[in-house]
Amino acid sequence: MDTVRCPGLAESINGTLAELLEQDPRLLLLGEDIGRLGGVFRVTRGLRERFGEDRVRDSLLAESTIIGQAVGMAMSGLVPVCEIQFDAFTFPAVNQLVTQAARIGGRWNGQASPGLVVRIPTGGGFRGVEHHSESNEALFARFPGVSVACPSTGEDADQILRYAVTLGSPVLMYEPIRLYWRRDAVARDPEPARSPTAARVVRRGADLTVVTYGAITHEVLEAAHALACDVDVEVVDLRWVAPIDMATVLDSVRRTGRLLVVHEGSRDVGIGAEIAASVAEHAFDALRGPVRRLAPARRAYPPADFEKDYMVGVQEIKDEVLVMTK
Structure with missing residues (x-):
């Protein structure tokens, strides 16, 4: 990697x-x-x-x-x-x-x-x-x-x-x-966003699209690289959640046929639900399986000693991708 x-x-x-x-x-x-x-x-x-x-x-x-x-x-x-x-x-x-x-x-x-x-x-x-x-x-x-x-x-x-x-x-x-102070990152595809509010495809792939944003984009990219021998994962970094650049998301899903949305905010009534609904409305015929969301459960953020049990990590992302592609 x-x-x-x-x-x-x-x-x-x-x-x-x-x-x-x-x-x-x-x-x-x-x-x-x-x-x-x-x-x-x-x-x-x-x-x-x-x-x-x-x-x-x-x-x-x-x-x-x-x-x-x-x-x-x-x-x-x-x-x-x-x-x-x-x-x-x-x-x-x-x-x-x-x-x-x-x-x-x-x-x-x-x-x-x-x-x-x-x-x-x-x-x-x-x-x-x-x-x-x-x-x-x-x-x-x-x-x-x-x-x-x-x-x-x-x-x-x-x-x-x-x-x-x-x-x-x-x-x-x-x-x-x-x-804020992190100075290392997984390498990304250099292709720039089409506009100031557009999403970026930060990793090209053919088997599955992961849509994400914010800090957890780094964990998604790490998981995608770790799975590279088995699954070719495309990663879309939204950058904006209002407005959401659904055109880039839909283009990606039509290429890969699968969609996983990963975010740090709670799963219920979140950004992932909006994206899943939009893909179901506009690209249902391109899907090879159900859209899935990976995010924390709807509960208060825990004390510091238990935050690892709340947050989504690289292993959870890898497991979800494998479930969707096997």
Whole structure:
């Protein structure tokens, strides 16, 4: 299995934010402890010293006010990029995101375009405590007016951020915590995505398609390479879950005839269910077997000592692929 060295997600995001701050005087950062501390994961380290406290702003410890301020800033012509410390901390800001940011454009007949970006550290695998390891991207993916991205590499995070600040509507970028400082990755096919919101086929194969996104893309690729002598697995990294690039998924499924969806968020009513339904509607005649989903059961994320029993790992992915192809 070939591996490559690459910048960690945190390093890539920090560099991209610095370039965006330098290029656009309207852009500013807002979040809890992102200035003096550099954020809980130090993703914004050094940016306050470089660009000043007016553009890298420490907020109150209240997520509703972070997003509320950002909506007002965006309507005033600024481009705020917010940070929420952990995924589950977005819940106090749901009203500001869903009933304000996502709807103001329509409410004002397109005369206001609240363009803002919300960066959200997400997922497990780092021994986080309590509700610090959740994966709630499916919650916001269902709301009209909100775009949701889930990068698995620094390169994709860079492209997503650069696109998101130009969109003129709310974008949530879920950043896998366990990738912040990871510097090695399984080699991927170099073919770029067709557009800023398109999925990427990161491994070509003929026997089965695995659709995935976020941190678990790395485990999927590792499993695919480990099975290479027996099963030729194609891997599609969605990169965005709202909108979902179903065209790339359908093209892949029509080539391979089988589909497995793997994600870190809970299995029930998740992104995998949406993809399975869409494939059943539009590519049923291409399937050689039932679509399957592999994801954690619908239960609260466990304490750190038990997270390995909750998360999907390489062995589970390999076992599922073999069941589907034997």
